Amino acid sequence: xxxxxxxxAKIQIYEKPVGHADMRIRNLLxxxxxxxxxxxxxxxxxxAGVVQGGGRAGAAEGPSAIRLQLKxxxxxxxxxxxxxxxxxxxxxxxxxxxxxxxxEQTHARLTAAVEAILGxxxxxxxxxxxxxxxxxxxxxxxxxxxxxxxxxTLDAHFDVREAVNGIPTSGTPFRNILEKLGNVPGDHFIEIxxxxxxxxxxxxxxxxxxxxxxxxxxxxxxxGIGAVIEKAFxxxxxxxxxxxxxxxxxxxxxxxxxxxxAPSSDGFTPEEVSLAAYFAGTxxxxxxxxxxxxxxxxxxxxxxxxxxxxxxxxxxAGLAKRKDAEKKVIGFAPGSVGGE
Numbered sequence: 001x002x003x004x005x006x007x008x009a010k011i012q013i014y015e016k017p018v019g020h021a022d023m024r025i026r027n028l029l030x031x032x033x034x035x036x037x038x039x040x041x042x043x044x045x046x047x048a049g050v051v052q053g054g055g056r057a058g059a060a061e062g063p064s065a066i067r068l069q070l071k072x073x074x075x076x077x078x079x080x081x082x083x084x085x086x087x088x089x090x091x092x093x094x095x096x097x098x099x100x101x102x103x104e105q106t107h108a109r110l111t112a113a114v115e116a117i118l119g120x121x122x123x124x125x126x127x128x129x130x131x132x133x134x135x136x137x138x139x140x141x142x143x144x145x146x147x148x149x150x151x152x153t154l155d156a157h158f159d160v161r162e163a164v165n166g167i168p169t170s171g172t173p174f175r176n177i178l179e180k181l182g183n184v185p186g187d188h189f190i191e192i193x194x195x196x197x198x199x200x201x202x203x204x205x206x207x208x209x210x211x212x213x214x215x216x217x218x219x220x221x222x223x224g225i226g227a228v229i230e231k232a233f234x235x236x237x238x239x240x241x242x243x244x245x246x247x248x249x250x251x252x253x254x255x256x257x258x259x260x261x262a263p264s265s266d267g268f269t270p271e272e273v274s275l276a277a278y279f280a281g282t283x284x285x286x287x288x289x290x291x292x293x294x295x296x297x298x299x300x301x302x303x304x305x306x307x308x309x310x311x312x313x314x315x316x317a318g319l320a321k322r323k324d325a326e327k328k329v330i331g332f333a334p335g336s337v338g339g340e
Contacts, residue, residue: 001034003116005109006094009043011067013092023076023086025313032091039123039319040091041312042113043067046098046106047261049132050293053161053169055261058297062308063095063127065259065296069309078313081278083320090316093117093124103132103168110136111143118144118287123319125312128292130170130261131159134246135177141244141288142181149181150188150236151244151288152229154251154276156195156217156264158203170261170293173246178210186210188240190232192276193217193251195264217266225272229279237285244288245280247273247311249304257307259299270307277311281318284326289315 008031017027032040043063051057076085096113099105110126114137117124126137134153142149153159153174160178161171168176174191177184189212196216207214213235220228236243250260253267280286294308 001116001120003032003093004112005097006042006113007097009067009092009094010064011071013067013071025074025076025085026071028076028085028088028090029070029092032093035091036089037091037120037122038089038323039125039316040093040117041067041125041127042093042117043095043127044098044110044129044133045095046133047130048098048103048106049130049168050170050261052103052164052167053171055170056295056298058295059128059130059261059293061296062129062294065299065302065305066127066291066294066308066312069302069305070312073306073309074313078317081317081321083317083324085316085320087320087323088316107133107136107139107168111140114140114288115144123286124288125315126288126290127308128290128294131155131248131292132168132170132173134173134290134292135168137288137290138177138184138244139181141242142183145183145242147183147241148188148239149184149242149244150240151184151246152190152192152232152236153246153248154193154268154273155191155246155248156193156198156250156267157248157262158191158194158199158207159248160203160206175206186212188236188238189213190215190235192228192232193220193268195266198264217268225268225275226279229276233283237283240285242287243283243285245286247277247291249291249293249308252307257304259295259297259304261293261295263298270310274310274314277314278318281315282321284322
């Protein structure tokens with residue numbers, strides 16, 4: 001099956017393995033050529049929404065910067081989680097071809113591409129690019145899902161601004177999701193890591209009015225990221241058929257992630273955001289994951305790009321745990337072959 005509006009990525013991660021010793025992530029991400037896929041990468045080299053909102057350009061090169069780090073970094077085995085990523089059928093779907101004249105058309109192309117990936121039964125990992133793109137990706141999940149869709153985001157900003165002259169920006173994705181997608185209700189949406197210094201009262205009031213749950217950065221620190229993510233899954237997943245998870249890299253403190261469109265001096269640590277990515281991978285209802293606002297123009301020694309690569313590896317580790325758990329459940333289900 002061909003994925004629409006997609007071309008080969010600028011940076012090809014894949015290298016054919018030589019033997020089975022010391023396998024690397026680069027040995028597990030071949031270009032998609034119709035093979036069965038459990039999860040795969042889709043880059044979206046567009047920062048038009050960031051620029052439209054008055055932000056600094058550069059995130060269009062984010063997918064290439066992340067792929068370059070994946071090519072250099074990461075083994076196929078995670079001994080801390082005791083998972084072997086070679087059990088996953090992974091692929092690189094390439095890069096979306098954005099519409100240079102229209103943010104909305106880029107979103108439409110992304111929706112079509114993600115719908116095709118979901119149609120394969122695969123989990124898309126979308127690499128941005130501006131955070132406005134999350135609307136296009138989540139729209140695909142909502143359109144492919146008959147029931148309720150829930151989700152959470154890690155973000156310093158609420159991103160529920162109104163469109164500028166009717167044009168979406170990197171500050172509008174979650175207002176668009178809550179207003180335009182009928183099966184993503186506010187009481188199934190969670191904002192995690194909001195910074196009290198960078199969010200307007202009207203945006204806070206909007207989310208409260210929609211019955212969304214907000215875990216501020218301070219509250220998340222008090223309770224611990226693990227407990228907050230667990231609670232977020234309870235809220236988002238209650239009665240939901242599918243869930244999405246979106247990581248804006250500006251939720252991480254600038255000391256750890258300088259290469260973002262809108263940095264904050266205060267934010268999550270790599271340990272906290274990595275744990276969130278891992279938990280996202282483990283949850284059986286999570287069908288979409290993205291990493292947004294990677295801006296290599298402002299990165300330092302590839303620090304943010306490598307953190308992004310690490311988040312993908314943690315998400316893959318969670319997927320491997322999920323797959324292993326599902327195999328065990330199936331294997332011992334009454335009447336199954338494994339349980340006889």
